[in-house]
Amino acid sequence: MNQDNNQSRRNFLKMGAVATAAFTIVPRHVLGGKGFLAPSDRLIVAGVGVGGKGDSDLRLIHESGKAEIAYLCDVDTRRAANSVKRFPKAKFYKDWREMYDKEHKNFDAVTVSTPDHNHAIQTLAAMQLRKHVYVQKPLTHDIYEARILTAAAKRYKVVTQMGNQGASNDGPRLLREWYDAGLIGDVHTIYAWTDRPVWPQGIPWSKNKAEVPKELDWDLWLGTAPSKDYVEKLVPFNWRGWWDYGTGALGDMGCHLLETPFSVLNLKYATEVEASVGSFYVDEFKRGYFPESCPPSSHVTLKFPKTDKTLGDVTVHWMDGGIQPTRPDELGADEMFGDGGNGTLFIGTKGKMMSNTYGDKARLLPLSRNENLNVAQKFARVPNQANGHYGQWVEGCIAGYGKKELSSPFEIAGPLTECLLMANLAIRAADVQKINDKGKVTFPGRYRKLLWDNDQMKVTNFDDVNQFVKRDYREGWKLGEK
The missing domain is CATH 3.30.360 (Dihydrodipicolinate Reductase; domain 2)
Known part of the structure; x- marks a missing residue:
């Protein structure tokens, strides 16, 4: 999760501790009613390449119940139409670089579903911003790129998953x-x-x-x-x-x-x-x-x-x-x-x-x-x-790097x-x-x-x-x- 969200969560917990000093546990329904999700329990997602498979990726990530699709990016507005209709509150960009530059403080994770030749550059840039990533298969176009992304996932300690959803079957x-x-x-x-x-x-x-x-x-x-x-x-x-x-x-x-x-x-x-x-x-x-x-x-x-x-x-x-x-x-x-x-x-x-x-x-x-x-x-x-492949990644992102087992993290997806x-x-x-x-x-x-x-x-x-x-x-x- 991004630093601003983590700081907000710490402040929230401090305030809650003062206001409810007599309680050791605050029930979820007291905080926000039925269906409330605390900031630390919701993943804010930006999608790069949101047509076709990208659209279905975002839909299934959203259906996990713990992800908000906040930003959409696609070079082709025809291909993006379904996602734009599905997530009307999401802000739309054509250039992923502009989206990363302007909005990186406002999202926690990125999905990448673009043609193979652009996977690596879009994914590495997200990881360097400390964003968790879900990337369609194959992970990269070149062997060198796969080796770089595998190492980067560990270096930046982000939660990763490749879109070979059968790995969760x-x-x-x-x-x-x-x-x-x-x-x-x-x-x-x-x-x-x-x-x-x-x-x-x-x-x-x-x-x-x-x-x-x-x-x-x-x-x-x-x-x-x-x-x-x-x-x-x-x-x-x-x-x-x-x-x-x-x-x-x-x-x-x-x-x-x-x-x-x-x-x-x-x-x-x-x-x-x-x-x-x-x-x-x-x-x-x-x-x-x-x-x-x-x-x-x-x-x-x-x-x-x-x-x-x-x-x-x-x-x-x-x-x-x-x-x-x-x-x-x-x-x-x-x-x-x-x-x-x-x-x-x-x-x-x-x-x-x-x-x-x-x-x-x-x-x-x-x-x-x-x-x-x-x-x-x-x-x-x-x-x-297979449909749970997406929710597994969402849960892993919310838990944090190394806290949950995933079916196709880059340490597995890279060598494959x-x-x-x-x-x-x-x-x-x-x-x-x-x-x-x-x-x-x-x-x-x-x-x-x-x-x-x-x-x-x-x-x-x-x-x-x-x-x-x-x-x-x-x-x-x-x-x-x-």
Whole structure:
């Protein structure tokens, strides 16, 4: 909570002690009647990016009953319309920097739900003001940014949560309890898959410059990204398929599907990664080369070192674009694999288990193993599961840093995000183009295993890809490390 609120609370308590010297406890209804919340029990929130997912984030935070949505910020008034209508008393801004500068003494916490390329700069600036933060997945666009935010959360002692709400579902906790009980032995291999992207990828950038809608501040939307002309259909969703702004299918779904392996096995940072990617065909005879765009499909393999929950290294396979692993023998021919388009499969020495998106519907394989299953509950459940992810953060902010357990604080979300972005390094390596001494175009990053030095945050055997670990921001924009 901000310093002014804390001082007000101290003054209030001193005054109350004098006025009610005969009492040791003052009932809440005496102070303010039914439903009264003392200043220390209410979180004042500012939203950055309040359309689409940002709108639903704010709605669910407000429904916790202990948060007031006081400020709204969005570069596009069309996208902000629902939140503006939902929270008519909230003051509206287009530029988050102006909102932070003018209002930072008046709010306690910030939600960030903007395109990936602006997450880090908006989040770090809030943390440096000692504001608690809730940030949509993926946490950042670059590995370097994720490392900075993870450290900053600890340095500034603010309460953090990433918006992979499935981390608060019962499913991941069930999987942890089953694994800890030894039901599938030692896990050595994991598969996660998605039917995303459902937006265009593997395509050329449009050459047709379009008029910027009057409701959209295009320069603010670009933020840290390179200057480009506005094109149709990029906003509000298709930016995900372009490396300047998005992180592809991995960024969109990886935090939902790989959270369970991270929580079950205590995975942290991978040491090796390799990828194969699908190609876009310009016509039936020619494949396209569009390095600005994420590929239409990929299969990435990551190697994680032994943890306190495994006997050895763990291999994680990521598949997108509709690619799926072979159905396990224990699953019937007509039984649903994951939720159909998405899922996560754990392969252990004594059995297998799987879940849907958001870690939902955890089950052992074969499905008959789930009948009369009785494993003692070991981990506390989050009330309202995924929807409770938001209220859990609100409660954590009110309690203060380190006082309550959260499902996806940056100490967990940071390494998880780095894993996804490391996988993207291997995907992007496939598009690094060079001309050899014979004048022939080559792709030296393809069909190569990348070796990762985690301390140095660099690939040690293919330097060309390290440019994507920490990108250069557009002039005038800077990540404000302190």
